[in-house]
Each structure stands twice: as C-alpha cells, then as structure tokens.
Amino acid sequence: MTQTFVTSRNLFAQVLDPASRANPYPLYARLRETPVSVQENGTYVVSTHREISQLLHDPRISSDERKSAQGSKALAESETPPFIFTDPPEHTLFRRLIMHQFTPQRIAGIKEHIKPVVDALLDAKRQQNQFDLVQDVAYPLPVTIICRLLGVPPEDEPRFRVWSSDLVRTLDPTESLSEAEVQKAAQSRVQIREYLKQLSETRRMHPQDDLLSGLVAGDDPDGRLPEPDLLATMQLLLIAGHETTVNLITNSMLALLRHPDVFDRLRRNPDLAIQTAEEVLRYDPPVQFRTRTTLADLPIAGVTIPQGASVVLLLAAGSRDPAYFVDPDRFWPERPDNEHFGFGGSDHYCVGAPLARLEAVTALKVLSQRLQAPRLVTEPPPYRKNAALRGPEHLQITCDYIS
Ligand code: HEM
Numbered sequence: 001m002t003q004t005f006v007t008s009r010n011l012f013a014q015v016l017d018p019a020s021r022a023n024p025y026p027l028y029a030r031l032r033e034t035p036v037s038v039q040e041n042g043t044y045v046v047s048t049h050r051e052i053s054q055l056l057h058d059p060r061i062s063s064d065e066r067k068s069a070q071g072s073k074a075l076a077e078s079e080t081p082p083f084i085f086t087d088p089p090e091h092t093l094f095r096r097l098i099m100h101q102f103t104p105q106r107i108a109g110i111k112e113h114i115k116p117v118v119d120a121l122l123d124a125k126r127q128q129n130q131f132d133l134v135q136d137v138a139y140p141l142p143v144t145i146i147c148r149l150l151g152v153p154p155e156d157e158p159r160f161r162v163w164s165s166d167l168v169r170t171l172d173p174t175e176s177l178s179e180a181e182v183q184k185a186a187q188s189r190v191q192i193r194e195y196l197k198q199l200s201e202t203r204r205m206h207p208q209d210d211l212l213s214g215l216v217a218g219d220d221p222d223g224r225l226p227e228p229d230l231l232a233t234m235q236l237l238l239i240a241g242h243e244t245t246v247n248l249i250t251n252s253m254l255a256l257l258r259h260p261d262v263f264d265r266l267r268r269n270p271d272l273a274i275q276t277a278e279e280v281l282r283y284d285p286p287v288q289f290r291t292r293t294t295l296a297d298l299p300i301a302g303v304t305i306p307q308g309a310s311v312v313l314l315l316a317a318g319s320r321d322p323a324y325f326v327d328p329d330r331f332w333p334e335r336p337d338n339e340h341f342g343f344g345g346s347d348h349y350c351v352g353a354p355l356a357r358l359e360a361v362t363a364l365k366v367l368s369q370r371l372q373a374p375r376l377v378t379e380p381p382p383y384r385k386n387a388a389l390r391g392p393e394h395l396q397i398t399c400d401y402i403s
Pocket of ligand 1: 063083084085095146236237240241242244245248285286287290341342343344345347348349350351352353355356357
C-alpha cells in the first residue's frame with residue numbers, strides 16, 4: 001500500500017480525496033495552522049475566519065473563473081456564465097434584477113406549501129420503520145419548492161434531478177473531475193438550457209405568478225436580463241436552490257442523531273430548529289468552499305498571492321476557527337455568537353438564504369415531532385463524491401414508528 005506523506009502543500013489534495021469526505025475537519029484544522037497556504041499545484045488555500053472575511057470583501061478578488069489560469073474546464077466551455085461567476089458591474093446589475101423577483105410576498109407564498117410537502121413525504125413512509133432521509137425527504141422537498149418558485153411544472157421535476165447532479169460535479173476543482181463527468185455535464189447543460197428556453201417562451205406568452213414569468217416580463221426599471229443570461233440564471237437557481245438545501249436538511253439530521261441530547265431539546269422546543277439550522281450552517285455546512293481568482297498581487301497574512309492565482313476560500317474551516325468561535329468543534333445550537341460563512345458573505349451572499357432557512361427549519365420541526373426514537377443505521381453514512389457541495393448520498397434512519 002502506498003502512503004502519501006501529508007504536508008501543508010498537499011493538504012488540500014487530501015481534502016478533495018473522497019476518502020476524506022466523511023470527516024474533512026481534522027484536515028481543516030491542520031490547514032488553519034497556515035492561514036494562507038500555497039498548494040503543490042499553485043492554488044492558494046485560505047482557511048482562517050479573519051482572512052476569509054477579508055478576501056470576501058476585497059475587490060481585487062474575482063468570482064470569474066475565466067480570469068484564472070486553472071479555472072474550471074466545464075465553466076470555460078460555457079458561453080454565458082451564471083451571475084455567481086461574474087464581477088461588478090455585470091454582477092451588480094444581474095443580482096439586482098434577480099433580487100427584485102425574490103420578493104418577500106413570493107417567499108411567503110411558498111412558505112405555506114413547505115409543511116404539507118414534508119408531511120406528505122413522511123406519510124408515504126408511515127408503514128415502514130426505516131427510510132432514506134436523502135432520497136425520501138431531503139432531496140424531493142427542495143426540488144418541489146424551487147420548481148414551484150421558478151414556475152417549472154411538477155411533471156418535469158424528475159428531469160432536474162439528473163441534470164443538476166451532473167452539473168453540480170463541475171463546482172469541484174477541475175483536477176478532481178474525470179473527462180466523462182465533464183462531458184456529461186456539458187450534455188446536461190445543453191438539455192437544461194433547451195428546456196428552459198422553451199419554458200421561458202411559454203411564460204412570456206402566458207405569464208403566471210412565478211419567478212420566471214417575472215424575469216421574462218421585462219418590466220423592471222433596471223432593464224431586462226439578456227436571454228443567454230436569463231437561461232444561465234435560471235439554471236443556477238435550480239441547482240443552487242436544491243443541491244445545497246438537501247445537504248442542510250441531511251447534515252442537520254445527522255448532527256441531531258449524533259447528539260441525542262440536542263434532539264431531545266428540539267423535540268421539547270420546536271423553535272430550536274431555527275438555531276439548529278444556523279448551527280449546522282457553521283458546524284457542517286453544505287457549501288464547504290468557493291474558488292476565486294486574484295486580479296492583482298495580494299498581500300495577506302505574510303504571503304503575497306500573485307495576480308491570476310486560484311484562491312480557495314475554505315468557508316467550512318473558517319466557520320470552525322477557534323480564534324473566532326468558542327469551542328468550535330462542539331455542535332451547540334444555543335451558542336451566543338454564530339457569524340458563520342454558511343451562506344458566504346459580502347457581494348455574493350446567498351440570494352436564497354431566506355428560502356433555504358424556511359425549508360430546513362420546517363423540515364426539522366416536522367421530523368423531530370413525527371419520528372419516534374430515530375436512530376442512524378450506518379455510521380458514518382456514505383457520502384457523495386463532491387467536496388465543495390458536500391453531503392451524504394444516503395442517510396438511512398430507523399425509528400419505532402412515524403406518527
Ligand atoms: C450564493 C450557500 C440555498 C441561490 C451562495 C453562496 C453560498 C451559498 C455559500 C456564496 C457563493 C460565493 O460567495 O461565491 C447556500 C446554502 C444553501 C443555499 C448553504 C442551502 C442551505 C440557496 C437557494 C437558492 C440559492 C435555495 C435559490 C433559490 C444562490 C445564488 C447565489 C448563491 C443565486 C449567487 C449569489 C451571487 O453570486 O450574488 N449560496 N445556498 N441558494 N445562492 Fe445559495
């Protein structure tokens with residue numbers, strides 16, 4: 001058996017290794033010993049709270065991977081990147097147009113659908129005392145909700161599962177993707193855009209009360225998204241809207257089942273679900289890291305990151321930084337200060353945070369009330385390959401009964 005000697009210069013390669021997926025946190029602790037470390041492939045990894053926060057706010061750091069020598073292969077091939085991969089002034093305008101459609105009324109309109117969906121998913125499992133939380137609840141819920149918000153008809157939802165799991169792989173660094181995965185993602189991208197093109201045409205002719213109809217109507221005083229950007233944005237919303245939320249729900253239940261005392265407190269006080277979801281966004285977040293590119297030489301923490309370098313902001317490591325959080329490795333929903341990076345920070349802060357919070361909190365309330373004596377079947381559970389958007393592939397739970 002060959003053993004890799006782990007140095008600070010190849011620690012991030014270890015993070016990407018699927019063998020580390022179940023528990024990357026000891027590697028993050030070692031990375032934090034050097035707040036900004038350069039890896040063997042030239043990537044810079046930033047792992048401490050102060051430095052991540054500093055870079056999230058620094059205009060010399062870009063979200064546009066096309067400006068990096070090592071940018072994502074899959075993204076470089078796409079003609080119009082979604083606005084998450086753009087910089088000002090383009091990003092500022094596009095984000096404003098999207099935010100105008102994320103109205104509190106629209107989110108409130110969606111809110112009333114969430115609990116009935118969770119209840120129906122659990123009802124379907126009522127006769128069994130074992131089920132897979134991922135397949136049976138955590139995955140279908142966000143797909144249903146995001147499709148409803150955007151205006152995708154329910155009968156088309158299953159197609160998004162396949163497309164989005166192909167596309168989500170491309171959010172990992174290029175070196176961890178196989179050629180087959182890159183090709184599959186490219187194929188899915190063509191199919192999803194073709195589908196969305198037709199749907200936006202339908203909504204332009206016959207508007208409904210959904211986000212897509214709002215975007216294609218073009219009556220925003222700030223203007224209208226050009227068609228390629230509209231399609232890229234819709235695709236981003238569909239994927240960002242469920243690939244992350246599924247992991248927030250699953251990681252939350254995993255943490256609760258590993259901490260039965262917290263689960264008991266939640267059962268007695270369902271409102272603790274709000275702080276529980278917030279703590280999971282810090283303790284075991286769905287988005288572990290984001291990649292940026294430097295637009296200029298950038299001195300930070302005694303290192304100068306050269307212009308054009310790929311920089312990994314290791315959000316999940318920053319959210320466990322002992323210099324910032326009391327007892328960071330403890331799962332403690334009642335912690336007094338919880339300024340985590342679960343939804344990023346600054347200009348690219350998550351657009352869907354209010355919706356994600358609503359879904360996770362509702363799911364946790366229902367699950368904690370309806371599952372009687374739940375237990376984990378496999379410890380640790382099997383994980384999906386993805387390192388950036390990280391979460392279990394399955395979470396088998398057994399319980400006495402589902403009420
Ligand atoms: C951005 C996390 C749910 C849409 C982000 C970012 C993070 C994040 C960390 C920052 C990216 C960066 O700095 O590069 C999450 C988590 C979620 C979640 C953990 C669920 C638990 C959602 C949902 C939607 C959404 C439900 C849509 C309905 C977006 C969009 C951006 C974004 C469009 C890009 C914003 C920009 O670039 O200005 N999200 N997200 N997210 N998220 Fe979320």
